Amino acid sequence: MSLKRVHFLTLSITLMLALLLLNLPAGASTRLKLGFGGVFLPLFGLGAAAQSFVDRAAWSAVPRRSLISEIERLQKDNAQLQFEVAQGNVARQERDRLAQDLAWVRKSPWKLKPARVIGREPTTWWRTVQIDFGARDGARVNQSVLTPGGIVGRINAVGYDRSQVALVGDVDCGLAVIVAETRDNGIIKGPQTSAEYGLMEMSLLQNSPQLMAGHAVVTSGLGGVFPKGIPVGRVADTRPMEAGLFTTARVQLGANLNRLEEVWILL
């Protein structure tokens, strides 16, 4: 077989393989992808172990005096938080009682599970992360992912022991939002290249002259993916569009998407 024929054969076989892979049904493609990604599981495990070893090593280098003062500070914070939880419980019981009196549907509080970010998107054109929370932990597609700062994104692919999260600003993670102060509805949708700096374009559904920088933005619950009331961020600036018919605002996200280490999954 001549050299040129080998080249021609390799080229044809590889292009056919690529064509076959790209034309697989979505379900089969996802399963194949998650299966192939399993090759990297030992490295993700090793990475997590190395990270925890480094964290412990860093703690062992902290002087005892600092640790004691840190414990004292945490004990004070803990006591204060316990008071606040007790107050919150009383308020919730009162709200439930009133809701029952008014025959409102009782809203269950959010149930959250923690997860660790084990990998980031290897390309520059998507905004996703991998978390160590998969189907065995109860992960499902479209579950909301949060940090104490605010919404992070949604789960868009689930494997046995890891999931892929589409971050806010990715084409797969649109948000229906509402401005808490003015009750204006808007949407944040991807792809957004300014997302690198935590700024997102929010298109409002109507003109809103009352909207000001600093107003809080939360999820509106429309669209059925994200529940209502999850903090998103604060309005950074606004500008009118389409001869004043609509308003566009930039929102500074509450969560820092560039420094995600641990996230919470809304069950």
Added chain:
Amino acid sequence: MSWVPLTSLFVAAWLATYAQTQFPMVRLAFGIPFCILPALAAYVAMNHSILITTVFTVVTALGVDSLSANRFGVSVVPFFLFGFIAHISRHVLLQDQRYTQFWLGFTGGILVPLGTLAMLFLGQREPMFGSVTIRQLLLLGLLNGLVCPAFFWLFDRIQQGFDYQPLAVPSFRPDREIKRGRT
């Protein structure tokens, strides 16, 4: 041929694919992932057969796609075509020169992501693309250009260390022997 140099290439690709999802500080500072696979593919294309180049580029591309939001298989064509073109042009490239290795890595670092983006646009998906993409592509090219000579140096050493060395040809030739004395 020893199996160690070839295995070390695949292990390096495995680690490099994983590294592409790590190092948040690199991403924070330069806005790009630590992507050095095109440079590795350039080394393989220059030093191995078309079969090994094909297997290497296809497996590497599938590894990247499996950890990314890309459709599975979308990077296969750009990775393979880069390896294939580099392989068939290797006879006209001065591959022992550092600047050739730099430009090979630089070209791969730009062409592979650009090809994948083109495939995504053809597949009617909407990846992030803007003026920032040009800066990211140039940085990826520069990163791959810088690591490519290092890969050539490292894997050439591994090759020399583990592969069978060619037998040294002795300088003695019986037909050139000077016969002394009376015959």
